[in-house]
Amino acid sequence: MIRKHSRQRDAIYDFLQGRTDHPTADLIYLGVREKLPNISLGTVYRNLMVLRDAGLIRTVDVGDGVIHFDPDISEHNHFVCQSCGCVQDLDMKSIDLVKDIAAENFRGRITGYSAYFYGVCEDCLKKQSEQKEKVQ
Amino acid sequence: MIRKHSRQRDAIYDFLQGRTDHPTADLIYLGVREKLPNISLGTVYRNLMVLRDAGLIRTVDVGDGVIHFDPDISEHNHFVCQSCGCVQDLDMKSIDLVKDIAAENFRGRITGYSAYFYGVCEDCLKKQSEQKEKVQ
DNA sequence: GTTTTTGCAAAGTATTTGCAAATGG
DNA sequence: CCATTTGCAAATACTTTGCAAAAAC
Numbered sequence: 001m002i003r004k005h006s007r008q009r010d011a012i013y014d015f016l017q018g019r020t021d022h023p024t025a026d027l028i029y030l031g032v033r034e035k036l037p038n039i040s041l042g043t044v045y046r047n048l049m050v051l052r053d054a055g056l057i058r059t060v061d062v063g064d065g066v067i068h069f070d071p072d073i074s075e076h077n078h079f080v081c082q083s084c085g086c087v088q089d090l091d092m093k094s095i096d097l098v099k100d101i102a103a104e105n106f107r108g109r110i111t112g113y114s115a116y117f118y119g120v121c122e123d124c125l126k127k128q129s130e131q132k133e134k135v136q
Numbered sequence: 137m138i139r140k141h142s143r144q145r146d147a148i149y150d151f152l153q154g155r156t157d158h159p160t161a162d163l164i165y166l167g168v169r170e171k172l173p174n175i176s177l178g179t180v181y182r183n184l185m186v187l188r189d190a191g192l193i194r195t196v197d198v199g200d201g202v203i204h205f206d207p208d209i210s211e212h213n214h215f216v217c218q219s220c221g222c223v224q225d226l227d228m229k230s231i232d233l234v235k236d237i238a239a240e241n242f243r244g245r246i247t248g249y250s251a252y253f254y255g256v257c258e259d260c261l262k263k264q265s266e267q268k269e270k271v272q
Numbered sequence: 273g274t275t276t277t278t279g280c281a282a283a284g285t286a287t288t289t290g291c292a293a294a295t296g297g
Numbered sequence: 298c299c300a301t302t303t304g305c306a307a308a309t310a311c312t313t314t315g316c317a318a319a320a321a322c
Contacts, residue, residue: 003296003300003301003302004295004296004297004300004302005296005297006295006296006301006302006303008302008303009302024286025286025287038303038304039304040303040304040305040306041287041304042289042303042304042305042306043304045286045288046288046289046302046303047302049287049288061197061199063197063250065286065312066286067286079238079242079244081244088244090238090241090242092237092238092240092241093237093240093241094237097237098234098237098251099253101228101229101230101233102213102215102226102228102253104228104229105226105227105229106215106226106227106253107258108215108256108258108260108261109255109256110215110253110254110255111218111254111255111256112253112254113251113252113253113254114199114251115234115251115252116249116250116251117235117238117242118246118248118249119245119247119248120244120245120247122243125244138276139277139321139322140275140276140277140320140321140322141321141322142276142278142320142321143320144277144278160311161312174278175278175279176279177279178278178279178280178281178314179278181311181312181313182277182278182313182314183277185312185313201286201287201310201311202310202311203311203312
């Protein structure tokens, strides 16, 4: 639980605000170090988990073995580009419908789900078609 | 790519066949060691990845930081019990519908998704209601 | 015989933790 | 002042890798 303020935690929180690129702890560490050069990676990890437990940020798992962090705490899903690795938000309607579909044939209680979608992002699709044009 | 047979790889594959409990590499190592006491953990990891790349088994990520392995290569989703940690198969209809819902407002190309559902499994629900009865 | 696979141990990667010192209220 | 938080470094957990020897074909 958060009991006191700390410049470090505030800096980490502020760094995340407005970002939609879902950085990893390592990237956050590098970014926050520009304002607080003495901050340590351990402190970054600790505070990210504290902020997560306080419900102020979210962790995002996209199957790459690294935790990503998201300042957007509203219920939404994510997309990972298999070409460039970027993680994007997914504005997904009927997000609860998915849970209902899963619960249909299941005898336990389903309270939620975690999902990520993968494929090729808009930018990489563009680059791919530009490459094709060059070849022709 | 698989070029030669090996007792180790066969034993790992056989150990998984028929299982629905999605064991981790470590558990597979312990299990296979009963038949091949000299097998090493590195060999287990190597072969699990070889089998996965050959499309003979699947890896399952349920957000607990450990890779689980599944001999069932058909498209299906998974459920993790937050009480006991077990991983169960989910017989989920309209599995592709989920992809379609996600693609609605997205400008890239979505080719697939990975999802796991969480909650309380049937067994743990039962245990919980038994506990309640005792207290009353 | 040549190539693949193994066992072992060491390395790698991401994250967590113990502890004395610093900071916050 | 006293409890929380920090920086540092060491530890942990899981997985991957290098290499000489063994196994497969």
